[in-house]
Amino acid sequence: MRVARAHGSIVLIGDRCTSCMICVRECPNWCIEIDSHQEVIGDPTSRRPRVGNVLDDFRIDWGLCMFCGICVDACPFEALAWRTDPILPADSALGLVHDMPMLADRSGPGGT
Amino acid sequence: MPGDASQIVRVEPEEWLATLGDALDAGLAMFDFLTAVDWPDRDQVEVVVHVLAPRVGRLEPPETQLGTRPQERGSHGAEQGEPGLNGSRLRGRRVHTMLSRQDLRLQSLTGLFRGALWHERETHEMFGVNFSGHPGLRPLLRGGPGTPPLLRTTPLAARLAVRWPGLADPADNPPPGVTRSPRPGSRAVPKVPGVHVQWEA
Numbered sequence: 001m002r003v004a005r006a007h008g009s010i011v012l013i014g015d016r017c018t019s020c021m022i023c024v025r026e027c028p029n030w031c032i033e034i035d036s037h038q039e040v041i042g043d044p045t046s047r048r049p050r051v052g053n054v055l056d057d058f059r060i061d062w063g064l065c066m067f068c069g070i071c072v073d074a075c076p077f078e079a080l081a082w083r084t085d086p087i088l089p090a091d092s093a094l095g096l097v098h099d100m101p102m103l104a105d106r107s108g109p110g111g112t
Numbered sequence: 113m114p115g116d117a118s119q120i121v122r123v124e125p126e127e128w129l130a131t132l133g134d135a136l137d138a139g140l141a142m143f144d145f146l147t148a149v150d151w152p153d154r155d156q157v158e159v160v161v162h163v164l165a166p167r168v169g170r171l172e173p174p175e176t177q178l179g180t181r182p183q184e185r186g187s188h189g190a191e192q193g194e195p196g197l198n199g200s201r202l203r204g205r206r207v208h209t210m211l212s213r214q215d216l217r218l219q220s221l222t223g224l225f226r227g228a229l230w231h232e233r234e235t236h237e238m239f240g241v242n243f244s245g246h247p248g249l250r251p252l253l254r255g256g257p258g259t260p261p262l263l264r265t266t267p268l269a270a271r272l273a274v275r276w277p278g279l280a281d282p283a284d285n286p287p288p289g290v291t292r293s294p295r296p297g298s299r300a301v302p303k304v305p306g307v308h309v310q311w312e313a
Contacts, residue, residue: 049287
């Protein structure tokens with residue numbers, strides 16, 4: 001029997017994330033890490049090229065996360081959302097650190 | 113705390129023992145808890161204790177609870193009840209006192225409430241409060257040296273061992289060829305959550 005959990009885990013919708021770092025800095029448990037860089041957007045020959053953020057990796061350490069949802073609430077771009085799937089156990093602490101592909105996986109039941 | 117309608121009393125540390133003696137005389141004989149809160153900005157540690165009137169029997173009206181001395185009933189004013197287990201109202205009283213962080217001493221309540229033995233040991237271990245008259249303030253968990261762990265000025269090792277991930281910023285990795293010269297102070301330095309200022313000193 002499947003037990004519905006409103007707060008099973010958090011999913012990342014990567015193309016909405018702007019690497020603004022708000023979730024990382026709001027997290028009370030320091031469980032989110034973002035790798036990012038900046039790239040030139042538009043005409044690179046312009047006198048003052050525009051620069052935008054590019055997300056390289058997004059990691060949540062589920063061993064530290066207390067499922068408070070502050071990151072979900074704080075994100076101005078709705079790039080983080082609750083999903084009902086629980087986090088599966090891992091055989092090491094490092095296995096609970098999920099990177100961007102794992103966080104973006106919305107294939108399971110309860111996905112958004 | 114939700115649903116808590118206990119009478120709240122704030123007293124000076126010198127009045128601590130007498131206040132709780134009065135509560136016991138008023139029938140508040142059930143020791144609920146004793147703990148502390150650190151207020152480093154005020155340079156104070158707050159100690160709080162909660163006592164209740166035991167409810168004996170389901171049908172007993174609240175006026176005839178055991179431990180109440182009839183002649184003293186009412187001398188402490190009307191006390192609001194709080195929800196009990198089966199919808200009844202329990203009388204309770206929460207007593208607070210503020211101690212100077214330089215003088216963390218308080219009289220022990222163990223002569224009045226046996227239940228305070230464990231709680232005062234815990235509060236001594238976690239906040240460094242010395243309860244005079246307690247028969248044995250042995251640590252419950254840690255032992256050994258070190259400042260009391262629940263004082264906010266005690267560094268949390270896990271916070272010192274790890275770099276705060278919020279220090280990273282996309283602007284640290286600008287595109288090649290694009291040199292930006294940010295004005296001094298233009299990028300706000302984010303405040304690190306969960307780290308007390310005194311840890312960094």
